[in-house]
Amino acid sequence: MTFSEADMDAIYLTLRLATTVTLLLLLIGTPIAWWLARTKSWWKGPVGAIVALPLVLPPTVLGFYLLLAMGPNGVIGQFTQSLGLGTLPFTFWGLVIGSIFYSMPFVVQPIQNAIEAIGERPLEAAATLRAGPWDTFFTVVLPLAKPGFITAAILGFAHTVGEFGVVLMIGGNIPGETRVVSVQIYDHVEALEYAQAHALAVGMVVFSFIVLLGLYGFQRKQASLGMKYGG
Amino acid sequence: MKSKLMHLLQASCLLLLTFVSNLAVAEVIHVAAASNFTAPMKQIVKEFEQISGHKVRLAFGASGKFFAQIQHGAPFQVLLSADQAKPLALEQAGYTVAQSRFTYAIGALALWSVKPNFKVEDASVLSQGAFNKLALANPKLAPYGLAAVEVLEKLSLKETTRSKWVQGENIAQTYQFTGTGNADLGFVSLSQILVNGQIKQGSAWIIPDNFHRPIRQDAVLLKRGENSEAAQALIRFIKSEQAKKIIKAYGYQTPAQERQTEIKS
Numbered sequence: 001m002t003f004s005e006a007d008m009d010a011i012y013l014t015l016r017l018a019t020t021v022t023l024l025l026l027l028i029g030t031p032i033a034w035w036l037a038r039t040k041s042w043w044k045g046p047v048g049a050i051v052a053l054p055l056v057l058p059p060t061v062l063g064f065y066l067l068l069a070m071g072p073n074g075v076i077g078q079f080t081q082s083l084g085l086g087t088l089p090f091t092f093w094g095l096v097i098g099s100i101f102y103s104m105p106f107v108v109q110p111i112q113n114a115i116e117a118i119g120e121r122p123l124e125a126a127a128t129l130r131a132g133p134w135d136t137f138f139t140v141v142l143p144l145a146k147p148g149f150i151t152a153a154i155l156g157f158a159h160t161v162g163e164f165g166v167v168l169m170i171g172g173n174i175p176g177e178t179r180v181v182s183v184q185i186y187d188h189v190e191a192l193e194y195a196q197a198h199a200l201a202v203g204m205v206v207f208s209f210i211v212l213l214g215l216y217g218f219q220r221k222q223a224s225l226g227m228k229y230g231g
Numbered sequence: 232m233k234s235k236l237m238h239l240l241q242a243s244c245l246l247l248l249t250f251v252s253n254l255a256v257a258e259v260i261h262v263a264a265a266s267n268f269t270a271p272m273k274q275i276v277k278e279f280e281q282i283s284g285h286k287v288r289l290a291f292g293a294s295g296k297f298f299a300q301i302q303h304g305a306p307f308q309v310l311l312s313a314d315q316a317k318p319l320a321l322e323q324a325g326y327t328v329a330q331s332r333f334t335y336a337i338g339a340l341a342l343w344s345v346k347p348n349f350k351v352e353d354a355s356v357l358s359q360g361a362f363n364k365l366a367l368a369n370p371k372l373a374p375y376g377l378a379a380v381e382v383l384e385k386l387s388l389k390e391t392t393r394s395k396w397v398q399g400e401n402i403a404q405t406y407q408f409t410g411t412g413n414a415d416l417g418f419v420s421l422s423q424i425l426v427n428g429q430i431k432q433g434s435a436w437i438i439p440d441n442f443h444r445p446i447r448q449d450a451v452l453l454k455r456g457e458n459s460e461a462a463q464a465l466i467r468f469i470k471s472e473q474a475k476k477i478i479k480a481y482g483y484q485t486p487a488q489e490r491q492t493e494i495k496s
Contacts, residue, residue: 064407067407067408067411067413068411070413071411071412071413072412072413073412086363087363087413089397089408089413090364090397090408090413090414168400168404169404169407172364172366172396172397172398172399172408172414173369173397173398173399173400174396174397174398183400186400187369187371187372187400189295189296189299190293190295190296190369190372190400191295191371191372192295192298192299192320
């Protein structure tokens with residue numbers, strides 16, 4: 001089983017996409033998770049539900065609406081065009097946006113659980129010591145919720161690697177730009193190139209297994225240290 | 232107590248009998264069809280069900296997927312492929328009823344745009360190059376994609392347009408890319424944009440058939456349909472003049488005679 005040049009391109013692109021999406025999701029997801037963990041607002045329910053939508057929606061639904069929204073007549077498309085960026089489908093950054101929606105719950109929920117598990121006490125203690133909100137976040141919340149952040153990063157990365165339906169809808173199968181591994185596997189199967197399909201698919205299974213094995217091992221270690229997050 | 236049980240048994244036997252006899256009259260069959268043939272196939276099946284009383288469950292999708300599924304026990308009795316290669320490969324692998332393969336439609340290709348500022352009438356819109364993306368089906372997977380590449384080669388525009396290609400996994404996705412306006416231009420199946428013989432939205436250049444090799448689409452009776460009266464009746468119906476009229480109305484040609492055609496490669 002050897003990988004062709006096209007297969008290698010797809011693997012490289014997939015890793016680049018997953019890395020970009022994970023970093024951006026940690027930046028975007030943390031404030032959302034923080035807010036969801038702390039708020040008593042009526043909006044907690046609806047916002048939490050929107051974040052969790054990709055868990056229950058078929059990715060093709062998400063992809064189809066993104067194709068419409070990012071298209072020339074869609075809301076996102078009009079916005080990106082007004083910025084002079086053109087439209088996003090069929091570009092790497094289009095996939096990044098799609099993946100951010102798609103992998104959002106996998107990043108937000110572990111962080112939210114971890115922050116909720118910290119509880120009020122440490123934050124109140126920090127406040128009595130006159131720590132500002134940023135100080136509290138970086139010196140109290142971040143260290144205590146670290147396992148949640150690591151879980152979030154791993155799940156966000158792995159889930160983006162495994163993405164298929166969304167890319168199929170908005171990708172356009174452009175080599176080196178939008179043809180990720182899952183699409184490449186689909187292409188091989190469709191073209192009846194089962195040997196190449198197997199090579200990549202087995203790689204995918206092994207990768208996913210190792211990621212999850214590592215994650216569960218990590219979580220068990222945290223639990224035994226009394227730092228289990230999210231109950 | 233005993234008589235009650237007997238009654239129940241009798242009743243269920245009767246029920247079973249009526250059920251079985253109904254089955255003998257009206258069968259339910261499963262048919263896999265290429266996604267480019269969705270619209271005409273729905274109409275063909277509607278008329279077939281009315282005439283025959285049989286029920287047809289239709290699955291639309293990519294032929295390569297059906298190929299894999301059929302090899303692994305998918306319950307289809309008939310396959311209408313988007314190409315000739317897959318029915319032939321299934322025949323060679325022993326999944327089909329001998330001598331059952333035939334060409335049911337010859338596809339036509341159109342260069343299409345939904346945008347009002349793109350008046351697509353001929354190849355000039357392609358050669359001028361003032362478009363953002365050109366959607367086509369993946370030539371490796373879809374015969375319509377292969378035909379699109381042949382058209383571009385014939386026009387000597389393959390290399391100049393390549394950087395603007397976006398490839399759908401099948402012709403249905405290519406239609407989606409173009410129909411949502413994300414790609415200014417797209418090579419789609421003529422059947423997808425025709426309603427009552429008129430182009431329903433935007434403008435299109437119906438590509439003359441000497442620009443590419445004919446897109447022959449073959450159907451085959453699968454082993455699972457060997458003893459099915461309904462499956463055989465459906466195939467007879469697809470070959471009938473009534474069905475051919477529907478097929479032509481969607482922009483396809485039908486083969487002049489029923490001879491099996493060789494695959495050119």
